[in-house]
């Protein structure tokens with residue numbers, strides 16, 4: 001058994017698995033089945049084998065807070081449902097973090113990160129976020145074309161754009177200099193402007209090609225965590241990986257991270273000993289054939305293991 005290094009967590013080191021079968025932040029059915037497939041693939045046992053105490057309260061049921069009457073607010077789709085679900089997730093993640101546990105949130109679509117990161121920052125105001133994704137997910141209510149809220153959680157967390165009363169519970173707790181992106185390659189024109197205006201650090205696939213993943217992760221951490229003393233929230237959208245590696249996801253974009261580049265990021269974050277929360281989002285087992293689903297779920301489990309202490313040697 002390995003000895004787990006996580007400076008902010010008391011012994012026994014405990015993971016609280018937060019299963020979030022939720023798809024309201026985007027239009028494709030099936031992403032709500034992601035967490036069920038990840039757990040059924042044996043993820044909880046795999047984490048126990050790494051030496052973690054694993055607590056799983058079952059998948060959260062959000063049906064009771066869904067609402068039949070949820071017309072768009074401006075362009076935003078399912079705004080009330082997304083707000084209620086992410087608010088509940090913020091509470092659960094925050095409660096686990098305050099108990100000294102490491103919340104592992106299994107999505108579900110990436111709008112859930114509005115909740116997970118709120119819960120983290122509520123517990124660790126000094127935390128920084130490493131966001132691994134093909135997309136920046138920083139559209140505002142004004143800049144979005146699609147109206148899909150999974151493309152907007154970062155702007156909501158920063159308090160950018162027009163205020164939507166329904167999301168009034170979200171504090172503007174995320175500072176632009178406390179997030180760094182890795183893997184971007186499909187960023188909307190409005191998002192590019194928002195990233196520039198707010199001076200947000202991003203390492204796109206161009207930088208991954210240019211410097212290599214080792215250097216990129218080092219530069220990313222130098223930016224958000226120069227003294228390596230802040231807690232880290234890692235939010236991993238599986239579509240950061242190339243579609244040849246993780247095909248079953250709602251918005252695949254070619255030219256993504258290789259299998260090893262994705263795992264390297266997770267390993268390097270674990271090695272800091274500063275990880276306090278982890279999201280794995282956007283696994284959609286209803287898209288693609290059976291073999292591709294299995295491949296995507298398997299790679300999702302192994303990314304999580306890498307971020308939680310699995311080493312190659």
Ligand SMILES: NC(=[NH2+])NCCC[C@H](N)C(=O)O
Nearest residue numbers: 110135139146148150151251
């Ligand atoms: N979490 C994701 N997969 N996000 C994709 C977002 C795509 C696009 N930028 C949008 O705002 O609709």
Ligand SMILES: [Mn+2]
Nearest residue numbers: 134135237239
């Ligand atoms: Mn994405």
Ligand SMILES: [Mn+2]
Nearest residue numbers: 110133137237
């Ligand atoms: Mn995303």
